[in-house]
Amino acid sequence: MIIYVNDKEINFEGNIKELLKFFNYKPEGIAVLVNGEILKREYWETYKLKEKDYIEIVTLVGGG
Amino acid sequence: MSLMIGGKLIVNRLFVGTGKLPDYSVIKRMYEELKIEVFAVAVRRINLEKGTKYSILDFLPKEAKIMVNTSGARNHKEAVKIALIGREITNSDWVKIEISGELKYLFPDNEETLKASEILVKEGFKVFPYIFPDLVLAKKLEDIGVSAVMPLGSPIGSNKGIDCETLLKAIINEIDIPVIIDAGIGKPSHAAKAMELGADAVLINTAIATSFDPFLMAKAFSMAVSAGRLAYEIGLPKEQEYASPSSPLADLIRGETK
Numbered sequence: 001m002i003i004y005v006n007d008k009e010i011n012f013e014g015n016i017k018e019l020l021k022f023f024n025y026k027p028e029g030i031a032v033l034v035n036g037e038i039l040k041r042e043y044w045e046t047y048k049l050k051e052k053d054y055i056e057i058v059t060l061v062g063g064g
Numbered sequence: 065m066s067l068m069i070g071g072k073l074i075v076n077r078l079f080v081g082t083g084k085l086p087d088y089s090v091i092k093r094m095y096e097e098l099k100i101e102v103f104a105v106a107v108r109r110i111n112l113e114k115g116t117k118y119s120i121l122d123f124l125p126k127e128a129k130i131m132v133n134t135s136g137a138r139n140h141k142e143a144v145k146i147a148l149i150g151r152e153i154t155n156s157d158w159v160k161i162e163i164s165g166e167l168k169y170l171f172p173d174n175e176e177t178l179k180a181s182e183i184l185v186k187e188g189f190k191v192f193p194y195i196f197p198d199l200v201l202a203k204k205l206e207d208i209g210v211s212a213v214m215p216l217g218s219p220i221g222s223n224k225g226i227d228c229e230t231l232l233k234a235i236i237n238e239i240d241i242p243v244i245i246d247a248g249i250g251k252p253s254h255a256a257k258a259m260e261l262g263a264d265a266v267l268i269n270t271a272i273a274t275s276f277d278p279f280l281m282a283k284a285f286s287m288a289v290s291a292g293r294l295a296y297e298i299g300l301p302k303e304q305e306y307a308s309p310s311s312p313l314a315d316l317i318r319g320e321t322k
Contacts, residue, residue, distance in 0.1 A: 006109045023112065029121045030110065031149045038148055056109055060120050060153055062088065063106020063133045064081030064220065064247075064269035 003053045016044040019055065030059045065297070067264055069242050070158055070190035070211040072129060076100050077259070078289045079131070079244065080282060081269025088123035090279050095125045097279075098286050104131045104160055104267060107146050107153070121154070130156040131192060137163045139173075140180035147184050159184060160214065160246075160267075161193040169219045174201050178208075185209045194246055197231035199238055206239045213239070214246040214267065217258060221270040223250025226257050236262040252288030259292025260300060 003012055005019070012019060016032055016039065032039045033056040039047055049055075067074045079102040080094060094100040105120055124130060132150030137143035140163065147159040161180050165173030177193045178201060184191045190211040195201055197215035205213055215235055218224035225248060226232065236243050242264035249255050250271045258266050268285055275281035 006112050008112055025110070029119045029153060031107075031152045033149070036145075038145070038152060040152070058107055058149055058153075059110050060105045060130075060132075060150070061108045062082035062085050062120055062273075063108075063135055064083045064104050064267070 005055045077265040078286045079267040084273040091123045094282050102129045104133045106133050106135050130154045131158045131160050133160040135162045140176045143180040144183050158190045199234045202235045206241050212242040214244045216247040217245050218248030220247045222248050224248050225254035252284045255285050256288040256292035
């Protein structure tokens with residue numbers, strides 16, 4: 001299944017938790033948006049990824 | 065001397081923005097050695113190549129106050145979304161609303177900022193809107209329950225200092241919530257000036273983060289902020305047109321009788 005992660009097209013089957021593992025990300029200190037909407041942490045395992053889902057993985061950075 | 069703001073008692077009235085810092089480990093030193101307690105951060109997508117190896121969260125002391133900046137937001141909806149993401153990640157309910165209305169001067173869009181503030185106050189955030197220095201807007205923001213207003217001194221990163229003193233003074237004099245002068249402060253003398261005007265705090269990023277030694281520059285700014293605040297609290301003297309001698313005018317040595 002094709003999905004987009006931070007604008008990168010990838011072929012992936014699984015849930016958000018597995019997606020983070022795929023990218024080798026720690027689940028702390030990040031948030032996930034699916035098609036522009038925040039997907040709360042408690043749904044990371046139950047949300048069913050769909051074809052062409054647009055995922056954004058975000059974190060904190062230095063800023064003013 | 066301390067400042068009660070957003071439900072927290074703050075001793076150091078210098079708030080520091082962490083953008084452009086070459087090394088986040090300096091944040092811990094600023095907290096421990098300079099007692100700087102409030103740090104602004106931003107929310108961005110993870111760079112898929114670089115990953116999350118060095119998260120700024122690992123360098124922010126647990127007791128410090130994190131102010132999530134909505135920079136990058138183009139309207140109130142995006143600002144609200146970034147605020148919610150920030151709270152999800154940090155558990156901090158302090159949000160600086162920054163919505164740029166144009167890109168040359170990065171002046172804030174006051175109308176969108178008001179809309180975002182209304183929504184986020186209702187969502188239970190401690191809201192710190194970055195605004196163009198407009199007293200009428202500041203009053204509206206005070207009425208809806210923001211924690212402070214953050215009018216600009218001059219454009220972000222410009223180092224031009226306090227460019228609109230009359231407008232800032234009007235806000236400081238006419239509203240009861242704290243006023244934090246944010247943006248454009250380039251030198252310690254600018255920060256002292258802001259505090260002498262009666263600002264409750266200043267937020268500084270570029271001038272500290274891009275200096276040769278961010279820690280020592282933060283120290284210099286911190287000293288200026290304390291000095292300016294102390295002088296304001298004591299009460300500054302009035303200006304006058306002509307000289308007024310400091311030494312006595314009587315009993316002068318003349319070498320001859322009158």
